[in-house]
Amino acid sequence: MEGKIIALEGSEGSGRTIHANALKTFLEEEGYGVVTLGLGLSKLMGEPISKKKRDIVFQRRTLFLSYVTDLADQLENVIKPMVKSGFIALADGYTSTLMAWGLARGLEESWMRDTLNVLPKPYLSLGLVSNSAEIIRRILRKKGNLDPLSSGIDICINEDLFSSYIQYLDTFQENLRRLLQDGILIDTGRTYEVVKDEIAKIVGERIEET
Secondary structure, three states: OOOEEEEEEOOOOOOHHHHHHHHHHHHHHOOOOEEEEEOOOOOOOHHHHHHHHHHOOOOHHHHHHHHHHHHHHHHHHHHHHHHHOOOEEEEEOOHHHHHHHHHHOOOOHHHHHHHHOOOOOOOEEEEEEOOHHHHHHHHHHHHOOOOHHHHOHHHOOOOOHHHHHHHHHHHHHHHHHHHOOOOEEEEOOOOHHHHHHHHHHHHHHHHHOO
């Protein structure tokens, strides 16, 4: 694919969506066309994925493949034509997020990499990380509850939901840091404005280099 895919990677509650929206606004104000994609957002697979998360908790490989299909559908039917015409594609969660999720559940890294080869590599990846307890507080403020699948209940980490979520997030973020060791990590434990400005600066400078 011509053009650029910029991926914001991280767990739910890491600040991924709010900073993807802020980055989209920044890029548009700079005169760039921006199109967005993300995990579970395609018209084809969005609802089936939601159903799988409710009803097929233990079939993690099936859910992983559903997410890959979801991303491939968005890329082929929406993103690819616009990126070819010069738009920047901004991903609210992409391949590293999905791999960190799978690694936390025991899926084989080599199998996941082979599966994800159908998707184009991002031009730039930013890993959003924060203190696990702070991430949980953000989720509770926003949703009022914790998603049992995301919390690691499906892999029987711990019978206590909060403790399970802490352990899961620690594992997820450790995996993400390793996967993005050649990328850029952003600490979202700081104020929104500080993080927003840092992301805008990094992306702006990288785009200007090309």
